[in-house]
Amino acid sequence: MRILISGGGLAGLTLAYWLQKYGFTPVVIEQSDGLRHDGYGLDFFGSGYDVAEKMGLIEQLEGQQIKAQYVGYVNEKGKPIAKLEMDLMRRIMDGRYLPLMHWTLEEALYQTVADKVEIRFGRSLTAVSQTENSVIVTFDNGRSETFDLLIGADGIHSNTRRLVFGPEAEFAHYLGYYVACFPVADRYGVGEAWQNYTEPGRQVGAYCSNRDGELITLFMWEAPDEGRIPHAERLPRLRREFANMGWITPQLLADAPANNIYMDTVTQIKMPQWVNGRIALVGDAAGCMTLISGQGASMALGGAYLLAEALHQYDDYATAFRVYENEVRPEIETRQDKARDFAKAFVPGSELGLQVQKVMMKLLLRDAFKGVLRKQFGGASVLRRALKRLPASHDEVLGYVLNGKLREVDYHSLSLDVDDVLTDHDHVNLLLKMEALDGIDWPAMWDDVRFGLDYGRSVQKLAVVGDQRWSDWLAKAARPFYAQQSRHFPENEAEAAWAWLQN
Numbered sequence: 186m187r188i189l190i191s192g193g194g195l196a197g198l199t200l201a202y203w204l205q206k207y208g209f210t211p212v213v214i215e216q217s218d219g220l221r222h223d224g225y226g227l228d229f230f231g232s233g234y235d236v237a238e239k240m241g242l243i244e245q246l247e248g249q250q251i252k253a254q255y256v257g258y259v260n261e262k263g264k265p266i267a268k269l270e271m272d273l274m275r276r277i278m279d280g281r282y283l284p285l286m287h288w289t290l291e292e293a294l295y296q297t298v299a300d301k302v303e304i305r306f307g308r309s310l311t312a313v314s315q316t317e318n319s320v321i322v323t324f325d326n327g328r329s330e331t332f333d334l335l336i337g338a339d340g341i342h343s344n345t346r347r348l349v350f351g352p353e354a355e356f357a358h359y360l361g362y363y364v365a366c367f368p369v370a371d372r373y374g375v376g377e378a379w380q381n382y383t384e385p386g387r388q389v390g391a392y393c394s395n396r397d398g399e400l401i402t403l404f405m406w407e408a409p410d411e412g413r414i415p416h417a418e419r420l421p422r423l424r425r426e427f428a429n430m431g432w433i434t435p436q437l438l439a440d441a442p443a444n445n446i447y448m449d450t451v452t453q454i455k456m457p458q459w460v461n462g463r464i465a466l467v468g469d470a471a472g473c474m475t476l477i478s479g480q481g482a483s484m485a486l487g488g489a490y491l492l493a494e495a496l497h498q499y500d501d502y503a504t505a506f507r508v509y510e511n512e513v514r515p516e517i518e519t520r521q522d523k524a525r526d527f528a529k530a531f532v533p534g535s536e537l538g539l540q541v542q543k544v545m546m547k548l549l550l551r552d553a554f555k556g557v558l559r560k561q562f563g564g565a566s567v568l569r570r571a572l573k574r575l576p577a578s579h580d581e582v583l584g585y586v587l588n589g590k591l592r593e594v595d596y597h598s599l600s601l602d603v604d605d606v607l608t609d610h611d612h613v614n615l616l617l618k619m620e621a622l623d624g625i626d627w628p629a630m631w632d633d634v635r636f637g638l639d640y641g642r643s644v645q646k647l648a649v650v651g652d653q654r655w656s657d658w659l660a661k662a663a664r665p666f667y668a669q670q671s672r673h674f675p676e677n678e679a680e681a682a683w684a685w686l687q688n
């Protein structure tokens with residue numbers, strides 16, 4: 186099966202790697218002329234870390250980390266206010282955390298596919314159409330070609346999304362900030378640190394990259410949405426927005442390159458669906474969460490991995506796309522909600538807000554608050570879901586392995602799967618294969634009750650398979666709130682359970 190991937194960024198290259206590994210023939214088109222060596226730093230953990238580990242990349246990435254020893258907040262004179270040691274961050278993430286430059290990760294992913302996958306640089310799509318059996322695309326060199334599937338992995342301003350799903354404005358949700366960054370030589374003594382300084386409505390950061398003596402800046406400011414700012418206007422805009430700002434801001438702006446400034450709105454992408462026939466979206470193209478979530482890269486890798494896995498597990502691409510979307514979309518939406526709520530506090534708009542932020546930072550950035558911070562960063566990996574759909578699911582029968590603590594996203598995915606079944610059937614039958622159920626995360630309690638209220642009458646049969654103490658109990662307790670009939674089957678009678686559900 187030939188699969189065209191538009192976008193050779195984090196999601197696109199990860200997807201290409203796994204598709205090729207599973208025996209598909211991916212072809213990547215990337216609009217830039219080669220690998221880029223500019224960009225910004227990333228916190229990399231959770232799903233992304235898990236995927237990179239499966240690709241054998243961790244050792245290599247560990248050696249290329251950003252050198253910062255801590256993230257600090259300073260006053261206008263550069264005096265420290267609060268400090269988050271990178272070691273604390275590593276402890277929060279149980280050691281599975283890497284601060285990386287975007288280019289480091291992109292290059293590492295590229296090396297995994299460079300000699301195995303056809304990658305066409307300097308190429309973009311101008312038109313897309315599809316038939317029952319194929320996708321026909323036209324490239325910007327005027328040539329047309331036919332593929333079995335097309336995946337849009339072309340980032341927040343996705344071209345595929347525009348050509349197939351509609352204009353960006355339909356899906357864009359502006360969070361109230363602009364962001365800009367550029368590299369400069371460190372002549373300010375920032376050293377091996379990530380320093381930040383905030384005034385009401387605007388924040389400046391500077392941190393060392395993984396290249397000697399290089400700093401990357403990060404400017405964020407509150408502003409109305411004016412859309413894309415042309416390159417020539419970016420430096421004047423920054424100088425205007427950050428006029429009279431304290432700390433080393435005037436020097437950073439004096440040293441800024443005239444033409445190499447990344448600038449964009451902080452905008453989330455929310456779509457009602459990620460799939461249209463033989464075309465699907467992944468990464469920021471499908472559900473950009475913004476830098477405020479700190480997980481876009483991790484989820485780009487996680488989403489790409491799960492998309493490839495679904496295509497590998499299901500013979501029929503339409504089911505695979507549905508499984509992928511039902512698994513990943515709730516995860517993205519939960520993180521988007523968190524990021525949107527956090528956005529208001531990200532760069533406080535008033536002096537009072539700023540004072541509150543300072544106190545909170547002094548309090549929270551301590552070991553004792555590891556649990557709170559872990560929740561805030563929300564790094565649970567999409568690869569370690571408690572509820573994992575079984576490929577043997579078919580028609581009105583849905584089967585899952587249950588392993589771990591059930592979270593809100595597990596219920597959201599389950600509800601989406603059940604909704605899909607109920608569009609074609611008047612009931613659904615469920616099989617739960619118990620591996621190591623660890624209860625329900627308390628915020629998900631309400632989702633558990635709601636599942637019963639919304640779907641209990643539609644679940645005609647529930648089979649609970651497993652020898653765990655929970656299994657027998659669950660089969661009994663499920664009736665009649667979660668299912669009309671339910672039965673327990675020992676682990677060695679799984680086939681009998683499937684057969685019972687099919688009758």
Ligand SMILES: Cc1cc2nc3c(=O)[nH]c(=O)nc-3n(C[C@H](O)[C@H](O)[C@H](O)COP(=O)(O)OP(=O)(O)OC[C@H]3O[C@@H](n4cnc5c(N)ncnc54)[C@H](O)[C@@H]3O)c2cc1C
Nearest residue numbers: 192194195196216227228339340344468469479480481482
């Ligand atoms: C300042 C900043 C800080 C961030 N910090 C973090 C962080 O700490 N942690 C984190 O996890 N995430 C962070 N993110 C988000 C993260 O960078 C993105 O979520 C992630 O890069 C998304 O991956 P992607 O592959 O979907 O898109 P990208 O990495 O943007 O890749 C898209 C690719 O598509 C290509 N492309 C675009 N248009 C076309 C076209 N027409 N044809 C062909 N190719 C095209 C692009 O050139 C690019 O190579 C940050 C983002 C920003 C802006």
